[in-house]
Amino acid sequence: MQAKTNILSLPIEEFVHPGTRACTGCGLAIAYRVGLKALGKETILVVPPSCLTVLQGLFPIASTKLPCLNVTFASTAAAASGILAALKVQGKDNIKVAAWAGDGGTSDIGLQALSGAAERGENFIYLCYDNEGYMNTGVQRSGTTPIGAITANTPFKGKLQQKKDVPAIMAAHNLSYVAACSAAYPLDLFDKIKKCIDMPGTKYFHIHIPCPPGWGYDPRYGIKIGRLAVETGYYDLYEIVNGEFKLTAASEKLVEKRKLVPVREYFRAQTRFKILTDAQIEEIQKQINAKWERYYKKGE
Amino acid sequence: MHIIENGNVAAALGVRLCHANVIAAYPITPQTPLTEKLSEYVESGEMKAEYIPVESEHSALAVCIAASSAGARSFTATSANGLLYMHEQVQWAAGARLPIVMCVVNRAVGAPWNVWNDQQDSISQRDTGWIQMYCSDHQQIIDSVIKAYWLAEKVSIPIMVCYDGYILSHTYMPFDVPDQEKVDAFLPPFRSDYALNTEDPANLNTVTLPDVRMDVQGELAHGYMEIRYLLQEEMRKTLTVALEAEKRFADIFGRGNDPYIEPYRCDDADYVAVGLGSITYQLRVSVDALRKEGIKVGVMGVRYYRPFPDEAIANALKGKKGVIVFEKALSYGYEGALVSDLKSALYEHLVGTGTLPMVQSFIAGIGGRDIRTEDLTQTLRAATKSRVAKEPVWIGLKL
Numbered sequence: 001m002q003a004k005t006n007i008l009s010l011p012i013e014e015f016v017h018p019g020t021r022a023c024t025g026c027g028l029a030i031a032y033r034v035g036l037k038a039l040g041k042e043t044i045l046v047v048p049p050s051c052l053t054v055l056q057g058l059f060p061i062a063s064t065k066l067p068c069l070n071v072t073f074a075s076t077a078a079a080a081s082g083i084l085a086a087l088k089v090q091g092k093d094n095i096k097v098a099a100w101a102g103d104g105g106t107s108d109i110g111l112q113a114l115s116g117a118a119e120r121g122e123n124f125i126y127l128c129y130d131n132e133g134y135m136n137t138g139v140q141r142s143g144t145t146p147i148g149a150i151t152a153n154t155p156f157k158g159k160l161q162q163k164k165d166v167p168a169i170m171a172a173h174n175l176s177y178v179a180a181c182s183a184a185y186p187l188d189l190f191d192k193i194k195k196c197i198d199m200p201g202t203k204y205f206h207i208h209i210p211c212p213p214g215w216g217y218d219p220r221y222g223i224k225i226g227r228l229a230v231e232t233g234y235y236d237l238y239e240i241v242n243g244e245f246k247l248t249a250a251s252e253k254l255v256e257k258r259k260l261v262p263v264r265e266y267f268r269a270q271t272r273f274k275i276l277t278d279a280q281i282e283e284i285q286k287q288i289n290a291k292w293e294r295y296y297k298k299g300e
Numbered sequence: 301m302h303i304i305e306n307g308n309v310a311a312a313l314g315v316r317l318c319h320a321n322v323i324a325a326y327p328i329t330p331q332t333p334l335t336e337k338l339s340e341y342v343e344s345g346e347m348k349a350e351y352i353p354v355e356s357e358h359s360a361l362a363v364c365i366a367a368s369s370a371g372a373r374s375f376t377a378t379s380a381n382g383l384l385y386m387h388e389q390v391q392w393a394a395g396a397r398l399p400i401v402m403c404v405v406n407r408a409v410g411a412p413w414n415v416w417n418d419q420q421d422s423i424s425q426r427d428t429g430w431i432q433m434y435c436s437d438h439q440q441i442i443d444s445v446i447k448a449y450w451l452a453e454k455v456s457i458p459i460m461v462c463y464d465g466y467i468l469s470h471t472y473m474p475f476d477v478p479d480q481e482k483v484d485a486f487l488p489p490f491r492s493d494y495a496l497n498t499e500d501p502a503n504l505n506t507v508t509l510p511d512v513r514m515d516v517q518g519e520l521a522h523g524y525m526e527i528r529y530l531l532q533e534e535m536r537k538t539l540t541v542a543l544e545a546e547k548r549f550a551d552i553f554g555r556g557n558d559p560y561i562e563p564y565r566c567d568d569a570d571y572v573a574v575g576l577g578s579i580t581y582q583l584r585v586s587v588d589a590l591r592k593e594g595i596k597v598g599v600m601g602v603r604y605y606r607p608f609p610d611e612a613i614a615n616a617l618k619g620k621k622g623v624i625v626f627e628k629a630l631s632y633g634y635e636g637a638l639v640s641d642l643k644s645a646l647y648e649h650l651v652g653t654g655t656l657p658m659v660q661s662f663i664a665g666i667g668g669r670d671i672r673t674e675d676l677t678q679t680l681r682a683a684t685k686s687r688v689a690k691e692p693v694w695i696g697l698k699l
Contacts, residue, residue, distance in 0.1 A: 059521060069370075079362045085352055085363065086321075086372035090372070
């Protein structure tokens with residue numbers, strides 16, 4: 001097993017200029033910065049319209065130091081396939097392609113192209129940064145918005161449906177690598193990218209991204225909230241390597257500890273969940289407990 | 301080498317001769333035999349290219365956009381609803397100024413479903429910033445593909461090579477397949493000055509403001525409006541570059557003519573029929589028949605629809621008694637797009653000169669309705685006698 005990267009061994013070279021147009025406390029800014037360090041200089045990026053488009057800046061100034069193709073909303077994975085094909089016919093096999101798309105761009109409008117590319121086995125890394133809504137357009141619900149969350153178009157009742165499990169959908173494509181990460185654990189993201197970078201076919205990353213304006217918390221608490229999602233067992237860090245599921249990092253440790261922080265603490269730290277009643281939270285807690293009972297059994 | 305093949309194969313051979321090296325396609329009738337042929341060339345090794353069987357037309361053009369941005373000569377083809385499904389990407393390719401070539405095998409659009417030929421699909425993409433070429437036979441298909449790559453790469457504007465589904469795509473006709481050496485002499489290897497690369501990273505198609513903006517060196521960069529203005533200006537200049545393309549092509553291949561229009565018996569004609577694509581060759585038969593009756597009529601095919609060769613068209617029609625436009629598409633609520641554009645060109649160049657011809661408009665072959673030559677002849681004959689109607693007249697309508 002490769003040595004775990006720590007803050008001292010993280011590469012110094014930056015591929016994101018300081019002073020991006022991201023909101024204060026944006027979780028994506030952390031994941032993007034560390035993710036690009038892991039991807040390295042020989043990488044071409046693909047980005048559909050999303051918060052990242054804003055983060056990257058306005059023409060002619062860009063905050064990203066890597067080549068990047070901005071593409072239409074639904075075409076991220078297809079565009080990545082096109083770049084790969086162009087690199088292949090030019091013999092530039094050393095260059096990696098990485099697509100960064102939001103949760104709407106992945107779980108909703110971009111799912112067809114992503115599924116197509118994954119089925120064809122296109123050799124690139126797809127990173128879905130999941131801030132659980134259409135945050136760039138003003139916080140509307142997406143396929144990955146969790147149940148109970150108030151958004152601009154679920155204004156009073158909150159979202160009534162479950163979050164779409166995109167990593168499971170991608171795992172069903174028999175990918176060599178699927179990972180669930182969080183901006184609150186950037187070194188785990190770094191290590192996972194490094195681990196899979198030379199694996200064949202499409203590699204899928206799902207990154208939980210705390211979003212101060214969309215979730216309703218003081219920007220300084222982003223990491224705390226991201227960690228609470230993991231510590232409560234609500235959002236899990238894991239990887240699926242050639243079909244083998246394994247909890248990783250902080251989630252793996254929770255199996256040893258066998259003690260979850262009550263999910264109420266996660267919900268009550270954000271205004272978007274303010275309409276969740278105690279009974280509803282209790283119901284969600286039961287679901288989390290049942291999921292973790294399965295994890296504990298697996299771990300024995 | 302002369303061969304007898306169908307129009308789709310003519311297109312595929314053109315793409316192969318041009319060494320397109322990234323091909324992406326999604327099946328739709330009547331485009332399928334073209335892209336099947338290309339997959340055959342690639343799998344057999346006859347063609348060195350990546351063939352990507354994407355999951356949709358939207359993705360087909362996405363692959364071409366990205367491949368072209370990363371330095372590859374790319375190709376796709378589609379028809380009807382496939383083209384409509386691409387529409388967002390069609391606009392994107394033009395805005396990004398990518399020299400993509402796409403064959404549009406013309407077919408009617410739904411609803412209701414119809415797989416037969418008309419030209420509503422490509423005409424509906426008129427305002428997207430693509431160059432549009434229309435072909436009337438198989439020789440024009442293969443030659444147009446070759447010219448299109450040269451021209452697209454010269455002006456950094458994508459090109460649709462349009463030809464009628466079935467009437468050209470599935471019929472067999474003799475045509476000359478140019479020698480590879482000659483095509484290589486005509487078309488230089490693909491180079492993309494602004495291709496994505498890791499040595500000189502660029503962020504392409506980022507959010508661009510309404511107004512100009514200073515870069516980090518203090519130099520002013522274009523705003524969105526400047527970028528779009530340049531697309532228009534350079535599209536108009538393409539009319540001149542198309543002449544150069546035609547001349548180069550004629551020098552190397554020994555055939556070529558007016559790139560904009562294709563007149564037949566127009567010089568002494570009092571009346572000229574005008575159209576896009578294969579219908580203009582069918583009209584030649586009617587013209588010959590009417591000439592025998594002593595009616596001085598000719599026919600003119602419009603080969604570039606965008607940029608619109610307004611001056612060439614106006615000059616060719618100057619002083620004629622009448623112009624009779626036949627179209628397989630319609631701007632619903634008014635008239636055919638071609639006749640509107642043509643009248644605008646005539647007005648622009650001929651108003652006040654006393655040489656403005658009368659213009660009549662006919663709609664034919666919608667959804668593959670059979671266009672009988674005798675109907676065309678009869679329509680032309682009637683149109684030379686008097687104005688049939690102000691509104692476009694639908695030929696063969698059975699109401």
